Amino acid sequence: MSAVRYEPSIEQIVDDEQETIGKIRDTFIQLGEKQEKKEGHSMRTSHAKATGLLGGELEIFGDLPPELAQGIAAQPGRYEALVRFAQGPGELIPDRISTHRGMAIKLLDVDGPRIPEAREQTTQDFVLEPGPAFIHSTPKTFLADFKGGVANAPAMPDSVKSAVSNVARATNALFGNSSKILSFLGHPSRHPLAENYFSQAPLRWGDYVAKVAMVVSEETLAAISDEEIDASDDDNAFRHAMEAFFRRNGATFDFSVQLCTDLDKMPVEDASVEWPQEDSPYRLVGRLTLPPQPAFDERRRELFDNGLAFQPNNSLEAHRPLGGVMRARLAVYPVMSERRMAGAKRVEPKSLDEALPAREAAQG
Numbered sequence: 001m002s003a004v005r006y007e008p009s010i011e012q013i014v015d016d017e018q019e020t021i022g023k024i025r026d027t028f029i030q031l032g033e034k035q036e037k038k039e040g041h042s043m044r045t046s047h048a049k050a051t052g053l054l055g056g057e058l059e060i061f062g063d064l065p066p067e068l069a070q071g072i073a074a075q076p077g078r079y080e081a082l083v084r085f086a087q088g089p090g091e092l093i094p095d096r097i098s099t100h101r102g103m104a105i106k107l108l109d110v111d112g113p114r115i116p117e118a119r120e121q122t123t124q125d126f127v128l129e130p131g132p133a134f135i136h137s138t139p140k141t142f143l144a145d146f147k148g149g150v151a152n153a154p155a156m157p158d159s160v161k162s163a164v165s166n167v168a169r170a171t172n173a174l175f176g177n178s179s180k181i182l183s184f185l186g187h188p189s190r191h192p193l194a195e196n197y198f199s200q201a202p203l204r205w206g207d208y209v210a211k212v213a214m215v216v217s218e219e220t221l222a223a224i225s226d227e228e229i230d231a232s233d234d235d236n237a238f239r240h241a242m243e244a245f246f247r248r249n250g251a252t253f254d255f256s257v258q259l260c261t262d263l264d265k266m267p268v269e270d271a272s273v274e275w276p277q278e279d280s281p282y283r284l285v286g287r288l289t290l291p292p293q294p295a296f297d298e299r300r301r302e303l304f305d306n307g308l309a310f311q312p313n314n315s316l317e318a319h320r321p322l323g324g325v326m327r328a329r330l331a332v333y334p335v336m337s338e339r340r341m342a343g344a345k346r347v348e349p350k351s352l353d354e355a356l357p358a359r360e361a362a363q364g
Helices: 017-039 139-148 150-155 158-174 180-185 218-223 237-248 298-307 324-340
Strands: 049-060 077-087 101-107 124-130 203-205 208-216 251-259 283-290
Touching: 017 139, 017 324, 049 101, 049 237, 049 298, 077 283, 124 208, 139 324, 218 251
Parallel strands: none
Antiparallel strands: 049 077, 049 283, 077 101, 101 124, 203 208, 208 251, 251 283
């Protein structure tokens, strides 16, 4: 089956979408105000707690078939990359409350025409989470659940969040960790490197439409001493696990692309649908390498908190985010990053040496 070619008409915008997105934006602003009151300073309204900020390199392989040799993969080569791992909530909560999490990749010094919504002019970002499909289907369903739950989280005691997380995690385990909702509320306490991460929502892949993924290599999994982390007595257990790993090891992920081959089975406007891999498997286009290094030192903390914004808006036109969920992100992410970084100096690094001048490998 041939890949679906991109054309603007594959996106179907409902009449009240802008009104819905405006309500999502306002709800995020209200959440940010609650967080600022609680923590005493502005912070991310999602993925607020970093478990690692790494410098690495994405190699694009040669001899790719034409449908894969698109956008950043049009030619074989290498891109320097900043890679952020973080817990999902917009709060600095203890790691025993293990909820959703994410991986974000910022490729540096990337040439090409950019989307009109782009906030930076030399980077390409991919924002990824575990699981091949998003928990919500459309902006409207996201708004309903967000207003009813996540937006009120800062006011809940940690003991309540911990209980919800534990029950959700235990219940999900009975179903083979197959529930997106339960995984969101109580994600398994896995090492951050023991996950595969997905765009979940679609994007352009040059002339085509795709989802992308970072699939952890077998070599990396073999180097992890314990994939399950006990966070009962360590509020920062995931970060400490990352720091311990990268003192002696590097990590690699396979950069893979799933092309849309049927718009009925693989819809653009419903991000909750898992595209069937039996119809279109993820196909390898490159490899991300993260060498041994400090996983989260003071320079990385400052860069994460006050310098960097990982968002779908930082994109080539060849990788334009698609669908309602992505359109909502394009509208909301820059508003929240501007609010968080007001008065701070935004960093758009051209190289890793510029971003992380002290990124030498850790020793011992």
